[in-house]
Each structure stands twice: as structure tokens, then as C-alpha cells.
Amino acid sequence: MAAPMTTPDFLDLVRTSGLIDENTLARVSDEFPAEPIACAEKLVSAEVLTPFQAKQILAGRVRGLVLGQYRVLGPLGKGGMGVVYLAEHVDLGRKVAIKVLNEEQAREKLGLERFFREARAVAALDHPNIVRLHDITQAAGTHFLVMEFVDGVDLQAILDKSGPLLPERAANYIAQAAAGLRHAHGKGFVHRDVKPANLILASDGTVKVLDMGLARSVCNPKDSLTATLDEDVIVGTADYLSPEQALNADLDARSDIYSLGATFFALLTGRAPFQGSTAQKVAQHQMAATPDVSKIRPDVAPGLAAVVTRMMAKLPRDRYQSAREVLVALGPWLPVDMPSGITSVLRGNDTTAVNLTALQARRTKLQRALHSRTIRRAVWCAPVLVAGLLYAVLGAKSAHPQSGEGADPQYSLATEAQILSGHTTPVNDIVLSPDGTRCASVDWDGKLFIWDAKTGARLHNPPTRPGARGLVCATTPNGRHLLVAGERMPILVFDWETGREVRAYQAHEKATWGLAVSPGGEYLLTSGADGTVILRDMTSGDEVRRFEFSAKQVWAVAFSPDGTKFAAGCGEGPIPNESNFIKVWATADGSELNRLTGHTGEVRAIEFRPDGQALASGGFDGTIRLWNLNTGTEIRSIDAHDGIVERVRFLSDGRRMVTCGGPMQDVKPTGEGGTVKVWDTLTGRELTCWRGGVWADLISIMPSRDGRFAVAGGRDHNVRIWPLPPAPVGPLVYSFQFPQNMLFKSTFRDGEHGDTHASELTGKGIYLHCWKKESVAEFRGEVTEGRSWIGLTNLNTEVSSQILFQFDEGLNLPVLPGKKYRVSVEYRTTNDAHGVAQIRNPKEGEYPVLSEARLEGTDGKWKTIELTFQRSTGGKIDVCVLNNTVGEGNQLAVRTVEILEADPVK
Template sequence: MSAPATATDFLTLVKKSGVLNEKQFSEQFPDAHELPADPTECANTLIRAGLLTTFQARQILAGKFRGLVLGVYKILRPLGQGGMGVVYLGEHMSLHRRVALKVLPAKNARDQVTVERFMREARATAALDHPNIVRLHDVCQGAGVHFLVMELVEGKDLQTLLSETGPLHFATAVSYIAQAAAGLQHAHSKGIVHRDIKPANLMITKDGSVKILDMGLARSFLNENDNLTGALGEDGEALGTIDFVAPEQALGQAVDERADMYSLGATLYSLVTGHPPFKGSRAQILMQHQMSAPPQLSKTLKVAAPQTLNDVIAKMMAKKKGDRFQSADEVIDALSPWLPAPRSSNNVQQDALSTQDLRDAGVPTQTARSTTRKGKKSKKRQAARQNRKKWYAIGGAGAAVLVLGILVAVLGGGKKSATAGSGAGSGTGSQANVTEESQTVLTTVAPVNDVVLSLDGTRFAAVDWSGNLFYGRTADLQKRSTVTIQGDLRCCTGTADGRYIVFGGIQAPVYVYDWDTGQKVREFIGHSDTTWGAAVSRSGKLLLTCGSDGEVLLRDFATGTLIRKHEFEAKQVWSVAFSPDDTKIVASCGQGPTDGESYQIRIWDVATGQELQRLTGHTRDVRWVTFSPDGRTLASAGFDGTVRLWDLARGKEISSINAHNNYAERVFFLPGGKRVASCGAFPPNDPAYGGLRVWDVTSGQQVRTWRGFDARGLIGLAVSPDGTYALASSREKTVRLWKFSF
């Protein structure tokens, strides 16, 4: 059906879709004629009233009103793509229980093989009940489609985590793999082998638990009647993902639980190194699975992995089934030297995290760890390992949280000294060594993508990739409140008067929350896929947002009414800002279809919408842009590692500073406009370029640098109004305070 042209058309489609709660609608809008006449504004009104989700509104505005209700469930928004179909966030319409709905597309329902595989997933999943496996609630059919009603797991899969943060510390990776092994042990005990273990099928939840996803390739290796591959004549097709597939599975041979051990080993290798074990074309990768020995963990990792962990991975990935660990329980036992000890007063282990692990992470140790040889383990160590395995079999959430806590302490928590030294690249000067301290403001379970301070410096807020909004007063940074939103948050800003926080993210609306009470004030339709930037004018009357749809939207902050839209040829628009006098707006972008349309900074007049300037010079995405306090100079940070300064009167670049090697993430002017602070460097493993830096605007000389574990992986920055400190958020899942003493 065509898109609705009027609000009346829109409301007709909304009611036809079945997602509208008619009672709530009539209570909130007794006279529907009072709603805005424009269909988009009408949709915004219903979103703010909580009657529609952003996804539902978008679909209906596009004329797609069918399929938003499946049986007794209404679809709220997509969660992701599974091996056998799309996964949606659903809600039971009477019980209001939220679930994950895995939908088999209607076009596939006529295919016997696809339907049988889909139902096999249901049978396999329904037979399993374990904290480390996503649970199946029901198998249903509605609106002409088959779908599974699954446990809703809030978090992200490990493949997404890898792509966002890079390689994991080996102790963290081991904890995740041990939990997955505990879930697989349960599945294997029921006669089920997964056959597609990989990072994308392991979900890390907000509490640190790992859950196995997508049993779509699972089959019973004890039930001969469930040999779907042979029964449906797939001619030995190798199912699974080639980067992680066991040799016998790739050849179409008989598969048992040891195939999962191989894939689990390949997954562990990927988590520690950031990439699969083998590279090349599909044929080359499959051949290497058959012929090549597993590669050794690189010695250039952020934290060197013990040689014994290499040995464990090699055994997990042995070419012959008989040479591998024969069960998931054996894998947990082999990994136990790097697992945390269970928190029990009767079993306090000094080597919960191996001493070698702590040495590799740069932490001095006093207790020597006794060598362990097969057949010569002490009864005490055997009991400790068995206790660990039992603990992980319960679910492992506590273990993962403990590992994360240890790693925060080891890799970046608390107070540390950092050395200020010579910068990198052009225009950097040498400084004497100084000692600075950082204060940990908060630690969370996911990278913290943005942080903001109110204009008067009395309030702060931050958002992370797990949908958490943290906010509080700077008078007591340790006392804060948290709001959790379904989704992945990427940006936040505040109003000049400190009353409201504005934030958004991936497939999420743009939210406005009260900075004191944490209550939602209003909600606007976000950008397609991801909202990456937001800014509020000093007057508090205008809202500016940008996203991965190539659009910059200027709205009335009070009503959400769209005032003007600017479009980039490049679909990735990273950041937006208002000039100090609210007369100009600026935005920056990534790569466009041509060189001339890539890596641009554009400036427009707020009153007329006329484009005033277009600045180019960065050679990769321009991640951040900001005005100087007097509005005459612009500073930008890019993924080419540079911080650039621009004279707006002449429309020319003043200087380019090679600030952070790979990635410069943020840049802000300090009060007075004579200095800028920047942060960046990703991957966050190069101490020469990472961290937080301050530069002199006139000379481009480095004034101060903070480096080390505290300052790595910084991606968000906020400078206090008086310039005495900054808050920096990081991929290391922290926000820290840095004092500026010049």
C-alpha cells in the first residue's frame, strides 16, 4: 500500500495494523481531529504518547502496516538477523511480557527443507534448559509465517563486541568460552550438537553471562531419524560458518560434540586476536581447516597470552576428532587456570586469575603459581577446578562479572600515574615527565561512547553500548543514577540550562530525559539505523541531530517539529554542533560516493538554511567538529589521526596536528580558545599515540599528554566550563576524570 498522505490516512493504517491500544488512544486523544494534520508529526505525537514505537511508525508511514502483529504478539522493532530468519523484539499484548520473536519469512514457508530446519531448531532448543543457552518459550504460526517465541536476551553478540572494541584480554575471552562450554555440555548431554559455534552466536548479557544463540544448525547425533541432511538430499553440503567449521563437518562427514569443541577453539582464538584462525578465499580457508596447524597467538597482543593457552587452543582445534578434548567438561578443566575462583569462604584461591596473567598485564605478583602436570595435580587444585566447573555450569554470570572487575582493576581502574612526553607527528613538542592521577567515575559492562557536562558544570551524563544512561551531579561523581533503554546508545548532549539530557543510538528514538529526575520528557523519531550526534542550541529552542542516513535534522526542541533537513552524499554523518551565538550549525561526515563528496565539514546559516562553507582536508572520516568559544575557529578530529584547526573567516585550514595516529575521536576547546583537548587511538594498544592530549592552538605544540592503561581506548570527552578537568569515556567500559594542571 502507498504511504499515507494525511494524518487520517496514517491513523487508518495504524488501526489496521493492530498495534494500537484503542483504549489508551481514546483516553489520551478523545478528539483525534486535534492531532497534527501532517502524518509524520502525527506519528511523532503517538510516539511521544507511548502508543507507537519508532519502528512501527516508520513502517506505517511507508505504508507497511501488515505483519506488525503475530498472533498475540506485537512487533516493537528488529533486534537482528539470525541464521534462519529475522529476530524482532515482541510484546505479548495482554501480559505485556517482552520476548524475542524469530520469524521465518513467509516466502520460505513453502520450502520443505527450510521449514524442517526451522522446526528442528524449535525441537532442539525446546529440549534444552540451561542458563547459558537462550530458552524457547513457544512455537507459533500467525499472519502466514512461522515464528519462535524466545527468551529476550539484552546484550550483544561477541562478533559485534569484537568489531567495536578489537581483541579481548585473554582472561576475559577464556571466561566467555568457559561459559559457552558449560552450555554446550548441557546440550551434548541431551544428544544435541550445535554445529555453528562462532562469536556471532554467543551473546554477552549486561550482567556478564554468555548465552548460546541460534540452534538452527543443531541436530541430534543420537537420533538417526533426525538426519535431515541425508534425508532431504543436500548432497553433503557443509553447513556452518567456514571460519569456524570443523574439518569433518566441512567434508560432510558424521558430526558429534567434538565438532563443537573445534569451533569453540576457533572462536577462542578469534576473541583473543580479533580475527579468525585462517585467512584467504573460501576454498583456501576450508583447505587450511583440513591441513594447517592452528596458528599461534601473536606475541604482539596487548597482553601476551601464556604459551599454555596456545596448547589448549591447539588441542581444541586438532584435525582428528580423537586428538581433541572429548567433551566440553574437559575444555573447562583445561581453561581453569585462567578462570576466577568461585567466591566461597571455604575455597579461597590465590591463583583465581593465574599469576602469569597478572604479570602479562603488568601487575606485580608475590605468590608463585605451582606448575600443573597431567596426573600430578594436587587434591586441592583438583577440588578447586571441579568447583570452578560446577560454578560455570550454574551459569557463570558471577564469574564473568568477577573477571571484568579484576580486569578493570588490572587494566585501567583506580588511580594511576601517567607520563607526559613528546607527541607524535608534526607540531609536537617535548615535555618533562609529570605525574597525573585519573579518578574512576564509573565502570560498566560495555564501552561508553559519549559523555557530557552541563554548561554550568554542575551535572554530567554518559551513555554506553548496552543502552545505559548514567547521570548525576558533579559535586558527587560517585553518586549517580542509571536509566536502561532497550538498544545501543551512541550519543548524548545536554541543554544549556542543565534541565534535560538528549540521547540516541542504534535503531532507537531520540530521547529527552529530565536531568534531575531521570523521567522521560519526550521522544522523537531517530535516524535510520543509528543516531550518531545531537546538539541543543544555547537558547534551548532548537535540536540538531545526525545519523547514518546522511541527514542532518533541525527540529523545534519543544515540539519536535522538523524545521529543516540537510543531506550529505556520504551516508555517515558523525557529528553536529551549534555556534556559540546559535546562528550557525556545522556537521561532519565520512566517505561518500566520490572523493569530492567524502570527509567533509559543512556549515549552514540557521535562519535561512543557506550553506555558508564546505571544508575539506581530512583523508578519512571526520568524527568530531566543534566551534571555539568566540565562534571564529573550528576544530575537527578525524579517523586519519589528525586534529585540524580552521579559520572560518577565510575558510582555510590553520594547522593539522598528527595527534592520535590511527583515530582521533574527540576535540574540544578549553576556555579562552587558546588550547584544545583531544582523545583517541583505536586499536587502543599503541601507548605512543593513545590517551588524552592538550594542544596549543596557535603553535600546534603539545602542552600535556596522559597515556598508559588509564588513557587507552578513549572515545568520549567533556571539558569542564572552567577548564580544570575533563571527563573521558572509553572502550575499556569506564568514565574517568582527568585534572588539568598547567
């Protein structure tokens, strides 16, 4: 509309806007000034118009000043998605924030989808540290969100006005933001645009995360459209963009942790981590070392600066793995009056309530098991066994149990399995219902049993087909149906609740070995002994796509958690290049995404990691391999079992895997025997192992979704159910992770380094040294698999080369007298190299050793050992790694040294 030239024109526009009715106009004045501007000023003075409303009407802009039940009072901010306004409910008088999608994006499919994505995201979230969504609606063709109005200021505005924050204040704000993100991540959402401008400080001191407009659900199939539309678009803000986000990779919570770390950097230093053009910033996020906060601002404690550095690690696996871990790491710098949700995390008591009835039932079963043994064993085992069960079920706070020497005796007894009998031939596969209440097992005679996973009672024994051989079973994600396949039988579908057969699909020729249902339930994926992989429509049974291998045995298939990819692993083909590999395809069009090679035996098992960015496989070569699906390269290979790796299953945290396997005739010589193991996938460390007895001959295994227990079947014809250990706990104090660009080679001779920059490149607190002046040694800094490491080699017989990780000099780590700590050292050796790791307490020229562990030869494989110590008063603390061998090829290398809190000393 045209700008008003007279007061009557202005008043007509006021009426058209819907902001003021006739009664209000009459109440305000019987006579208005002749000039429109003066008239507007009078209405503003009478507080019936805001300055913003008056200015808009004077410009002839009245459309959108009233949106449905809301009067727009004025702008609050502006972003790429649109403008945010302060508004008031017409009837309730409640102040709200309204986010209006700009007209250009409202006309675009992508903009409108992102707008509704924000609505889905925020509507699912209810947390004091996230701005709440009240409504999503439209009026007169305008789409808008109605959100909680926060009377405050965003952190970017604070930085612009006041500069860097006090460290404790910055830590407080980041912790509150982490608490909000933790809630969002738990609901399956990644924010994707965490930055100071999207964190608002309310007048009461609460920090709230806002603008979920770039969030993508990792679990909602409706977001597949936005995934497609976003395909060639980098979203986010360059100053705070995670390295993987710039590559358009699939993102998980760790991307937000990086951006939150970059935000933390800005709050502490007053500037974003990297400077330059947008392209330069994106490149630096991917390749440049993160600047050291403590060098820019010396008053920031080294431990706090280390938190920022780890949050901003280039590789997601090297960061804190969850917002909860960020909260724990920030604990020493947080005030005692933090909100209860944060203090519960810091105290380690934010656990899920325990079903005491189920606990008592488990306790009774264990008591019966004990009673069946000798009385002498029962007398000394019973108290420990019950205590161990409480430990496993309640998730008590302690270091994770270790196998072999140093194992927790309470835990090792608590893993007594409940045995379910009834099969008369080996149990070839097993599956749990999604809610964990039922399990199904199928054997080589085609018998199918459905069990109550809590009581062990057999619920159903549905018939399959005469002469059939059961090989594989799976479940639909909605928990309604169970699928079974094998030899001489179709692919059968049963009702979990009743055990009744409801459908049959065509089987593969000879045998069906692989079976999976897509997360949305729309597709069925199968493979078999005919060398084919078939994708079917689950509803119609029609074949959608077929893939053929030269290898005639395709053992396993799997869908990614979001359903956008699927994979298959095969056996021996006619030539080596067509043998023992994995293929990954796009579900949408069947295009090949990856061909993963490296196994030297048939690929028996595959599974996607819960975040969908990696895949694990196990084979006849006894190894577990982890694959990066963004690059198609191998992340890690683990010599897992002496024989075949039968199954590989991720636990819900994505960092741990449980596997089973062992020797079979004509496959590999027996040694270790059959075992079940839990692994740390980031380090390749074996966390727990069950061997011998009922664990010796397992074929299949399946953990519950919550990771509390597992079920397994084996060649002894039995099904077993037992509790799994809780996830490792103990707050990380510090991680000596080397810089990503650390490349050097230095010969140490006559007490000096040939490369004077070698020590500078390793990072603060790390010292490369020979304690004998006569020693000659070589130190190398290299990067493999995207991770940096230091190798040391003695070149003469004066053996004294060492790497020192100093807790106090230059770092001042929070390692306190009287407290107990764990130190984790990841190392490897080549040829005949071996060495020792020591925790020392240097003082007054003496070097007493508090703890020591031998570093045995690893034949080029990375291995992790742990040491524990209690700091005494006086002196300093360091970790000393020594190579005790001589010779150019006898290298000992270190990749990670971590210090974690252990249980308090009793």
C-alpha cells in the first residue's frame, strides 16, 4: 500500500492492519493531529502502537502486523531462514517470539521443508536449556513458528559488546548449552548450527539453545526429502563448522560438539578459531591445528584449554563422544549451584530407574544356579555373585571390568548365563524383539522357538517347513513380526505375539543366509548361496533390485540406521579380486557407494555403526574390521578370534562392539578357543572376554538395544541370556593426543635433537629425550589412518630413549594428591621391539615409580594397556614410555595417552 499522506489515510491503515479497534482509537483521543507522523507519535505515546508498528504503517506496510492470534510488536533478530519478531497473543496478552519464513524461501521447496524441519525438531524437545516451541501455523499465506520468548541477549552480542568472558562464566554457559544439546541428541536431532548467536542468555542466567532450523533428524524417515535437497548445500556457519559438515558427510552429535567447542573458543578468546574468507575458514577447520586457547589467553587453565582442544578434534572419534562427556569434562570449572540436571551428570547418578521386580527375579535365578553346585562353592560365591549382579544391573560407577589379571571378581561371577534348553541341533541364529522382551532362536533342524527374554519361558514353537534348515532370523523395527529363513524353506514371517505364520516370501536358490528389514519397514533385504542380493518391497513382495556377485556365497546383509544405505559381505570368488569383500549401495537408486576390501577370508558378518558413518565386519580370517563409509577406507583391523568371527554387533553407544567366534575344522588352528568379547572400537582394546564352558562354541549373538544384556546361541544346542558390563566410566582428566599435522624425523645425539623443532611439534607437556648422553636414538612423528603418533628407536646399545608425558610442567593437570587415577596408553611395536610404561613421581633428583606395565611386542598392531596410581603429596607426575630394544627396525610407537579418574580410594 502507498504511504499515508494524511491522518485519515494513516488511521485507515491502522484499522486495516487489525492492530487497534475503533473503541481503542476513540479511547485514546477524540482529535488526532493533522500530520500522519504526529498522529503516529501520539498513538505510540499512548502505548497502543509500538514504534516498530508505527514505522511500518507510516511506510504503508500493514500486511503481517497481525498473524492469526498474534500482534507483531517488533523485530528481535534476523537469520538465513527469516526474521524473528516479538509478538503478543491477542487474547492472552502472552509475549512470544515469532519466526516468519521469508517469502523467497516460502516459495522454495527446500526453504519450506527446512522450516517444517525446525518445527518437528523443536516440537520434540522440552528442556530448560532449549527454546520451547508453542505452535506452528500460517496466516494469509505466511508460515511462522510461535516460540517461547526469552528476555535476554545472545552470546554473540555479549562478545561484541564486552569481549572475552571469564573462564568460569564461559564454562557455565557451554555446560548449559551442552545439557540442552544432550536432550536434543537423545531425541535423535543434530542442531548443525551451534554458534554464539544461537545461544541466548536469559535474565535469570539460563542459557538456551535456539534456532533449530538447520537440525536434521537422524531417525525420522520424513526427513529423507531434506537429505536429498541438502545434497549439494553446505549448511551451517563457517566460523563454527565441523570438518565433516563441510564435506556434506552424515552428521551425528559429535558435529555439534565440535561447533560447541568452537563457540567455547570464541567465548574465551573473543574471536572465532580461524580467520580469513569463508573458503579459508572451511579449509582450516579441516586441516589446520586448533589454536591453543592458553597461548592466546594465559589465564585460562591448561585443563580447560584441553577441553576446548578435544571438543574441536578434527576426527569425530577423537572428540568427546557425547554432550554428557563434555559436561563431565567441564565439571571442575562449574559452580556448585548448577541446575539439577547438570549436577546429576557430574555426580554420576543420572541413571535410569531399575525394575526391582525384575532384579529380584534375576537374583532368585542366580540363587537357584548356585544351589545346583557344590555347597562349598555356594557358600563363598553367593554374596559375591549377588553383589556382582547388582553391579551389572544398576550400572554402578566404577572402572570397566577387565579380562585376565586384574579382572573384577564380582563382575566375572555376575556374568553367569541363564541357559534355555530345547533345541536338539546347533542354534544358528538368534534375534531380540525391539523392546527386548522376547527372543527367537532357529536351529539347523529348522526348529524355531520364541522365548520370554526376562523369565526364560518358552512362549511359542511355530512350525517352519519339513526338512528345513534354519540359518538366519530378523525382526521388523516396529516389533510386530519375526522373519526366519534358511535351506529348503521360504522366507517366513511370524507374529511375535502369537507365533502365528502370517506371510512367506520367495527364498534364494540353495539357501538364504542374509536377512534384514529397513528401519522404516518398507524394504526386505536378503542374500544367499546363489551369489545374489535382493531388495524387495516389504508390502508387495515385489523385487525392487537385484545384485549379483561372482562369489557364490553372500553371507550377510544390513541396512544403515537411517535406511539410506545397505551392504552385503561375500565369500570366495573365482579370482582374488572377486573374493572376501563388502559392497555398500544407496537404497534410493541402487548406486554403488563403497567396495571395501581387506579381509583375507570370507566376510561372515557386517553391521553399521549406530551413527551410520562406519561399518564393522568380521570374517573367516579371525579379524574385525572397521570401515569409514565417507572415504571407503579401513579405520582399524583387530585380531579378534582364533578362527571365524561369527557375529559383530554394535552396542547402543556406538563405541563398543560385542563379538563371538572361535575355531572351526579346517579354518584355523585352535588356541584361544571360542570366546565372546566386548571391544572399544576407538582404540581396538578388548574390554571384556568370556571364554571356556558355555562360551566356547557360540555361533550367534544379539545385545539388547539398551546394552544391558545379550542373548546367544551355539553348537551346544542352547540359548543363553546374561548381563553385559556397563559402559566404561570415569571422567577424562586429560588426553595427550598429538597434533594432526605432526610430521618430523629427528636423530637424538650428544644430548640434542637433530631437528630442533621436533619437541615443539609434539605439543605441550610431551618431551622426547634420552637420559644417557651417550645414547643415539631416532624419534619420528607420523600420521596414519588420520591419527598422529610418535615412534622411538634406539640406534646404539646405550638404551635410554623415552617419551615423557608430564602432568605438571607446562600443563598443571588437575591430578590431586590422595585421588586414584587410570592412565591408558595406546602403543604398537615392530619387529622385536618391546618396552615399558611407568608412572613416576620425580622429586629431589629421584624418580620413584608408582606403577609400571610391560609393553609386549604387538607385531605392528595397536594395543592399549592401563595403569593405575594414587598421587602422593610432593613431587611431580609423569608417564615415561621407554623402548628397551636396539636396532633400526625395532620401533616402539605411542598414539594416545589418557588420564581418567578412577574410583575413590576407600
